[in-house]
Amino acid sequence: MLAAFLSQTLADNEMAFVATALMVAGIMATTVVILLHRASQLTGAARASWGLLLAGVAGIGVWTTHFVAMLGYRPDAALAYDPVVTFASAAIGVISIGGPLMACCYVRRRRVRAACGVVMGLGVGAMHFTGISALDDCVVSHSPLTSLLAVALGAVPLAAALVIRGGRAGAVLQAGLIIVGVCALHFTGLHGLSFTKLAAGGSTAIDPASLSLIVVSAAILLCGAASAAVYTETRLEAQRQQAASALAEQDERFLLALRNMSNGLVMVDAEGQVIAFNSRAVEILGLDAEDVAPGRGIALIVGAMARRGEWDAAEIADFVAEHRHWLAGEGGTRTERRFANGRTLAVSCRRMPEGGAVLSYDDVTESRAARDAMDFMALHDPLTALPNRRSFHDLVGRLSTEGETCGALLLIDIDRFKWMNETFGHSVGDAVLIQIADRLRFACPDGELVFRFEGGEVAAIVRAGTESDARRLAEVLRAAVARPVPIEGEPVSVSCCIGFACVADGDWHQLLERASLALRRAKEFGRDRIEGYESGMIERAARRRQIEVELAEALAQDAFELHFQPFYALPARRLIGFEALLRWRNPALGMVSPAEFVPISEANGLIVDIGAWVLEEACRQLARWPVHLHVAVNASAVQLRSADFVGQVADALRRHGVEARRLEVELTETAMVEDGRLLSEVLKGLRRLGVRIAMDDFGTGYSSLAHLRDFELDRIKIDRSFIDTDVADLGSRAVIRAVTSLAQDLNILTIGEGVETEEQFQRLVECGCDVGQGYLLGRPMDAAAASRLISLQMFDDDLGAEQREASRLREEANGFRESRAAG
The missing domain is CATH 3.30.450.20 (PAS domain)
Structure with a gap:
């Protein structure tokens, strides 16, 4: 049957036209596949435009294939075609073939696309049989069975073509199936065709020559569309490949970056x-x-x-x-x-x-x-791990903001901590501080915090605590510190001073200042002391700060004065010299006592410049007074430790032409204790100048007898505490007598200070004291008053000398008369 089909096909069709039809079908199929693929990738109006182009190319391409093949069908019969039906068949092809293809641009489901392929096959059959019916002057008949077979042979390959997906191989298979479907339907349909030629009718039919021209035009149009489609698709494919390559490279880089990201x-x-x-x-x-x-x-x-x-x-x-x-x-x-x-x-x-x-x-x-460690370091002491000063201020700020009205602060300062570092080394000092910090931390009850400020100073905050709570905690902490600490294998006792203050009127910000003042007071009393803040301390501290500021201005403005309190030889009450006493009258503060401003000047080092001024002024006055008088000036321990104290003394004496023996430097026993070796060198330098040395406040310091032995002294001043006593105080009288007796043996003059009554004066005379000083004998006075006192004393001395000479002459005359009378 197949052989018969092929034999008839070869007999009825001219092979040149068959080959041309196959070529046209191939061009059409390739173009359709390209356009369908492109249109499916687009969206919106672009997809619709490409879909319309696809429909036109598919309809015209199938129509052209049909009529190219018809030109070679039965060349023995001069076939003509009705123009209306011929062109109607072209329209049917565009609509019935192009429509399903255009629908496939919008759908991806295989079943729907297969249905579109079947509809497309029916459209090819409709176009084919309409084109056959365009034969003019012929009676056409079809075999129904052959016609159905032709449509089936066309629909199945077309349905399969629209279902296939894939790359280049899939596109080739699609084009092949479209060619098979179109050609199978056409030639199978022709096999069942029979017609009877009639006599020629009107002249409206399209003759083969005209049809050839139309078909050639359609073929050219189809080839143009195909070429344009191929060119466009080639460019688009190149662009797609380039974009795909760039995208793949970008994806690779992105994936590489993604794989190597730290997060x-x-x-x-x-x-x-x-x-x-x-x-x-x-x-x-x-x-x-x-x-x-x-x-x-x-x-x-x-x-x-x-x-x-x-x-x-x-x-x-x-x-x-x-x-x-x-x-x-x-x-x-x-x-x-x-x-x-x-x-x-x-x-x-x-x-x-x-x-x-x-x-x-x-x-x-x-x-x-690392950040937590830095935050911890910023708020904690690196040695003890206790919260530091910054942490303390943060807590105080929070408590103040929260409106906490009760609480207390304890400041703990380890006694002799600096000495411990210097003696045993900083490593030992650090180890001691760590142990004490642990003790304080564990000794504090829950809710109380311990802070380290600097050196051996530690603070503890008592929340919602009263003064009694603060003092009770201070006792606990002092006991914790007092336990022996092992140093180099030996237990060493450690003590501390504690100052505490309670919150007043909810003011947490003044708490540190109040506790600091209490601690300073505790340290002034010595070691192992607890002191609480008392009313007036802040005011006194403010006055101290004001004095410190005013002192520098006073020195620059020459606002100091020297007053002089006389020394009298006992028992004759003869003026032998003065003690120079520094005075400061401030416009705002009034008369400021040396006991108040001298310690401040010693603390800030200004005492060196003030002491130099005192030496200068004392020597200036000495140069104006008789040579038998001397002046004693007090020297601070800070002055003695200065590098050029002996040089200052020598310069002052030289500038004013004063003999060194007329200047006396008074030292306290406390100054001698602080640095005996340095003091010994300074005293040797003063002695080489010829300056006299006196010890002030004898009997109130330490190692007095050792000082009498180790330092060459010219005078010692017996402290007023031994003189200003009751007459019946036999102990004080015994001390004075012992000191004067010892001094006489060592060839040292003694001075009794603070003589205010005749009884005290007589007691000093009876005990053998050499010199007296006090309000009974003369109050401190300015330089002019001291000069008047000197003049008066000299007048009294001259008058007394004349009276003594006249008495002597009277006694000699009386003796002469008595001898003559006896003779």
Whole structure:
């Protein structure tokens, strides 16, 4: 049967036209595949435009194939065609063939596309049989069975062609199936065709020559469309390949960057389902790759991550809710979470415009640990790990802001801590401080904080405590410090001074100043003392600060004065010299006592310049007074430690032409104790000049007898505490007598100071004291008054000398008369 079919086909058709028809069909099929592929990739108006072009090319291409083949059918019969039906068949081809193809541009489901292929096959059959019916002057008949077979043979390949997908091989197969479908339908249909030629009718029929021209024009149009489609597709393909290559390169770079990022990324869609993630995310979250697989919900991932971090149910629910809020566009987009194993994750969310978000997970454990360490170092002492001064001020600020009205502050200063560092070394001092810090930390009750300020100074805050609570805690802390501390294998006793103050009127900011004043007072009393703040301390401290400021101005403005209190030889009450006493009259403060401003000037070092002024002024006055008088000036321990004290004394004596023996330097026993070796060198220098040395306040310091032995002294002043006593005080009288007797044996003159009554004067005379000083004998006076006193004393001395000479002459005359009378 197939052989008969082929034999008849070869007999009825001229092979040149058959070959041409096949070529036209091939061009048409290739163009259709290209246009269909391109139109399917586009959207909107562009897809519609390409779809219309596809429909036209497909309809005209099948129509051209049909009529090219018809030109070679039965060349023995001069066939003509009705023009209306001929062109109608072309329109039918465009609509019935191009329509299903255009529909395939919009659908991807195979069944729908297969149905479109079947419809396309029916359209090819409709175009074919309409074109056959265009034969003019002929009676045409078709075999129904052959016609159905032809349509079936056309529809099946076309349906298969539209279902096929794939690359270049799929496109070739599609084109081949379209050619098979179109040609099979055409030639099978012709096999069942029979016609009877009639006599020629009107002249409206299209003759073969005209049909050939039309077909050639359609073929040219088809070839042009095919060429344009191929050219366009080639360019587009090149662009696609270039874009695909660039995209692939970009994707590769993106994936490389994604794999090597330090933080983990998880991309989720609008429903919270995972789209993509990198390996770092799996590593950071501590999960398996299956836990973060695409399609899994972010809630499941977060829950698994939290469970690996040993969170409880509330924490997991909170973290999951936070992620949901982020994806919904609510709340913040960054947080940090700390796991039970010590890891800290920084989590951030960046929402995408089209929905969904990119979640970033970063392991910040090390950086947060470093930051926490830095924060700890900023607020804690590196040696003892106690909170530092900054932490103290932060707490005080919070307590003040919170309106806390009760509380106290204790300042603890370890006695002799500087000496301990200098003697045993700073490593030992640090070890001692660490032990004491631990003791204080454990000795404080719950809620109380211990701070280290600097050196051996520690602070403790008592919250909501009263003065009795503060004193009770101070006793506990002092006892904790007092336990022996092992130093180089030996237990060493340690003590401390504690000053405390309570909050007054809710003012926490003055607490440190008040406690500091209390601590200063405790240290002034010695070691191992506890002192609380007392009313007036701040005012006295303010006055001290004012004095310190005014002192420098007073020295620059020459605002100091020297007063002179006379020394009298006993028992004759003969003026032998003066003690120079510094006075300062301030316009704002009034007359300021040396007992008040001298310690301040010693603390800030200004005493050196003030002492130089005193030496200068004392020598100036000495130069104006008789040579038998001397002046004693007091020298501070700070002055004696200065580098050029002996040089200052020598310069003052030389400038004013004063003999060195007329100047006397008074020292306290305390100054001698502080640095005996240095003092010994200074005293040797003064002695080489010829300056006299006196010890002030004898009997009130330390090692008095050793000082009498070790230092060459010219005078010692017996402290007024031994003189200003009751007449019946035999102990004080015995001390005075012992001192004067010892001094006489050592060839040292004694001076009794503070003589205010005749009884005290007579007691000094009876005890053998050499010199007296006090209000009874003469009050301190300015230089002019001292000069008048000197003149008066000299007048009294001259008058007494004349009276003594006249008495002597009278006694001699009386003796002469008595001898003559006896003779």
